[in-house]
Amino acid sequence: MALQVQQQECISLASVEIRTATCTTEVHQDGITVIAVESALWIRESANIVQLGATGLNLQTHGPISMDTASIQDKMHTGTELPECLPHPTSKKKCWLISGAVAFVFAVIFAVVIWKVLSNQQQTFSRRFISKCLEYKKDNNESYCQQIFHVFEKAYIGKPMCNVTMEDYDDLMAMVPFDHPCHQTMLWSKTNELVHKYTAKDEDKKDCFTLEDTLLGYILNDERWCGKKGSNETFDNGCDDCANSAVRSFWDSASAEFAEYACGNVTVMLSGSEEKPFNPFSTFARVEIKRLKHPFVKKLNVILVTGNKNVSNCAADNLNIDLQKALDSNILYSCNEVPESRIRECSSSSSDNTDVGCVACLLKPNE
């Protein structure tokens, strides 16, 4: 039989931990207090919450809270274990301390990781640069790659993000001249994945070279970088994409050198799914085509990739008029529509006759 029944905000039952629910407390004759908090039932010896917390009993009931001592004691034996945080004031304190310490450790680890990422940005980019430089060619040694990086970063370091010009890379271009066969030059526009699949061959079988097959193109392909005014660091994120960004000016500069170096029969792989395969804003149209010079370059072969979504063909004005107008008039011109599937087939084979440049397999009649 309950001596006293009292309803109150749990906030006053600080030792029971649940703070906002309404609780009903019953004080019984034998000194046992029953506290019901919503559907959960907590028990404590009248003066001694500590003891119950320590025994770790949590009695769950969904019914009304009035019950006799026997049933309470019965439940004490079948009760489930208390979560360590709940009723015991000392374990509660301990729990908060542990939680605080764990949260603190996580916060410290997180802060250290972020700090490392940010402060290593410069190192990460330069390390990637050096390691790609080393893997490009066995002969490249660390000190040569470091020197290249040093000249490279001079182009943009400390400059406003959108204030880097093609000429800023002149020293770099002079330091790293091309050495691939100039008559095996492959240019491209909007065919990035396919053209590189087509030209990717083992060193001894390689018969066609894109800019990405040269040292600088290989190192910087898919990279982003920039400097900032007043800083001597290289950033690889937070870089604006603008006309005179470090990245765009690099590709313009390298593409210009690459086209000037070309000789014999040059090939360009364009996309038949573009309305304008010869896009006036592309690097090929803006930078490369006008740097193909007769008599070094004899002919330009356009490979127009066709597939499911063809919107242009070799008869398009964009090729017959716009492209040919931009091309040195002494350079011969041809255009061939080649299905993408054929290009993929050719990706694994190499030509026996390297004089025809990059198109040997592509222009062979289908076997």
Ligand code: N1C
């Ligand atoms: O603008 P695009 O093509 O016509 O440029 C491709 C053309 C090729 O012939 C290359 O010699 O210009 C040269 N070139 C790259 O090699 C290159 N690698 C990676 C130009 N850009 C290159 N990139 C990046 O792709 C660069 O960020 C640039 O802006 C794009 C151009 O791709 P595009 O429009 O398909």
